[in-house]
Every structure is written in C-alpha cells, then in structure tokens.
Amino acid sequence: MAAQSTIPVVVNGACGKMGREVIKAVTAAEDMTLVAAIDKNPAVLGEDIGEIAGCGPVEIPVTPDLEAALVQAQSEGLAVMIDFTHPDTIYNSVRAAIAYGVRPVVGTTGLTADQIKELAEFAEKASIGCLIIPNFSIGVVLMQQAAQQAAQYFNHVEIIELHHNQKADAPSGTAIQTAQMLSTPDKAFNPAQVEESEKMTGARGSTTDDGIRIHSVRLPGLIAHQEVLFGAPGQLYTLRHDTSDRACYMPGVLLAVRRVMPLKSLIYGLDKIL
C-alpha cells in the first residue's frame, strides 16, 4: 500500500476556544488534512468551520455526528481525532474513536484515574495509539520538571491553579498531573505543624493522598496559570507559568498528532513524547 501523504484529522469541539485554534493549526499544517469538524451547538451546525475559526473558508461544515466523522476519517487512512470538548463526554468519545480505529489526541481534562486506566486497556487491546495530554504547552512541562526536582529537597508544597471562569472541572488537569509528578513512594508532603481546623470548608484546598494541597481560582480575565510553591524554614521557592494566548498549545497539539501515529497504546503527558 502506498504511504499516505497527509494525516486525516477529525476535530471534536471544533467551535470552542481551543477547537478554533486547533482548526487554524491543522488547516495550516502541510502534513494534515482536516476531515471533519464536530460540535454540538445548534446555532453553528452546517456553517464552514474555517469561517468560525477565522482562517477563511475550508469547505468543512460543522456537524454533530462524531461517529460518521470517525467512519469517514478511517476510510481516508490512518486517522486522528483531536478532542477539546467537555469532561462529561470525553470518555465515550475516546472509546468511540478507538473502536473505529482512529487515534485519539485528548486535550480535554477531567477524566478520572480509573477512566484513564480503562482507556489504556481498551487502546492496548485494539493496538491503537492514544495520547492524553493535560497541558500542551512546553512551558508547563518545564515547570513540572523543575517542580519534580525541587520536590526531592522540599517537604512542603502547595499548588495554586488559576483559570477563566468558563472552566468546568477543578482542579485543573495540569494541577492534578503536576501533583502526580511530585509523588514518590514513601514521601508524605506538608507534615502538620499544628492541629488545623477549617472555619470555612475548602479554605485549605483539596489534598492528594500524599498531602499536596491544590487550590483552584476561577475568574474572568484569567486564561490558564499555575504556581507551585515550595516552602522550607527561611525560604520560599515559587514556580509560575502564565498562558496569555491559546496559540501556545498548538505546537504541542501538532506534535501529538504526529507522535500518536505509530503508537499501539496510551501515553499520558506531553513530557513523554517530546
């Protein structure tokens, strides 16, 4: 069989904040062909997704029918579904893509650890690559790696994530992944110094099994930001990442589309494919 010239791509959640950036990036990528743009907003169904994304007409109408798009993509070669939708629907969409032989590249956050495990088993059985990437920006990977290093030397750490107030899930996928990356067997963070009592529920944030605190802020005016604060007697070490434009995620998204093609199982995190 002749090698395919471009990667057929389905974008799920195409009309959303991330979806519109992805449409611009995919249509500009020479090695990818946009096959379908899926969204559920009735007001935009049938409209040209290029017009909605602001990159000019691309003659792909917005449709709500993910399954038909997966069938079409699969018929055009080894295909990829990029998903930026909603925590409530992402599990079923990933299962559907794998069932149709289409490789999922998942930016949508909010999957539970159990769901990720099940999807990994499903992808493994189907021998289909799948990437779940809580954050596609290189700056966040570097912040997480610096935090991982610092966690070897500090016993006290709290994460503050700050996002726009349209965000459905809390804490952010990035904060959860960051906390996971700091975990090592046998280490409990933030050993209590006094007996604390919360006078308002949630004042001290949520706590991971190994004691890392995560605090979530939601405000208009924010995009996506995270601080990792390490404390020790006499010093504070603060790492911070700020997103000022969602374009920052696109190099990571396009890299993930290329990297998922030869995979036969699920990988979690951009750091694993750089």
Ligand SMILES: NC(=O)C1=CN([C@@H]2O[C@H](COP(=O)(O)OP(=O)(O)OC[C@H]3O[C@@H](n4cnc5c(N)ncnc54)[C@H](OP(=O)(O)O)[C@@H]3O)[C@@H](O)[C@H]2O)C=CC1
């Ligand atoms: N991994 C990463 O680097 C990043 C991840 N994200 C994550 O991506 C997700 C989307 O974020 P964002 O773009 O800001 O959100 P938006 O709400 O702006 O966009 C989501 C889009 O998906 C549509 N949608 C929701 N459910 C479905 C469905 N079942 N089928 C088809 N379309 C659907 C929405 O339609 P409607 O408006 O009608 O609901 C909307 O158009 C979130 O989970 C967010 O946390 C965001 C930024 C970066």
Ligand SMILES: O=C(O)C1=N[C@H](C(=O)O)C[C@H](O)C1
């Ligand atoms: O909803 C967002 O905006 C973002 N979601 C991701 C997350 O939950 O970590 C990635 C980034 O923080 C932007």
